[in-house]
Amino acid sequence: MELNERVKLLRTEHKLTQEQFATAIGITKASVSKFEKGMKAPGRETLEKIADYFNVTTDYLLGRSEEPELTTEEDKIVSEEGKNIMAIIESLPEEERKKAWEQLEMYVNYMKMKKNN
Template sequence: MVFIIFGKRLATLRKEKGISQYEFADRIGFSRGQVANYEQGKREPDYETLQKIADFFNVSTDYLLGRTDNPDLIEEKNEESLLDPELGVFFKEIKNAPEDRQEQLRKIWEIIKSEGNREAGDKQ
């Protein structure tokens, strides 16, 4: 299933760029048959090939593999990549919450931070 999505996205990106399978194959160093097999889901790319294709189209490998629908290289991961995975989910849920709920959660976070700062001051 993943490589069917990969094939469809590869074909779509190639067509959006207005290039044929032959031209794409030539520009990236593949055979036209190899490109056709990828697009039809008959062949799976290795990591280096996947990265090469993502770089060519300036999209993320996650997008090519169907793990996200956002083709942009830089997603919401900037802050999340620095967090524990469980906290990342927590912060993502905050981001997706309604604005009034986000404000409540910000206030709660400020209370937690101020208590932490106060406790740190008590220990010194």
């Protein structure tokens, strides 16, 4: 299955119009239409927004995997990366550490808000 087919399948499975989906990820309805017709491929940032919105991997969208979610092994890798990021943040001087945690918290809150819409 091609990228355009996967995007359309996910959108229709979630009972979204092209306009609703476009608004949800911050692009135009025309762009969604072009993606679904295979006339245009989404850029990296938009591809990530699509994956985040539908809670699937970019590899799934690109047809590199038939599994929409991370495997157990992939999840372990992601968890290790999270631990590494936390260690880096904790090694920063106090003021920089506070700023890093604030930025991370803002990002997480943004993603939660986006998923709830």
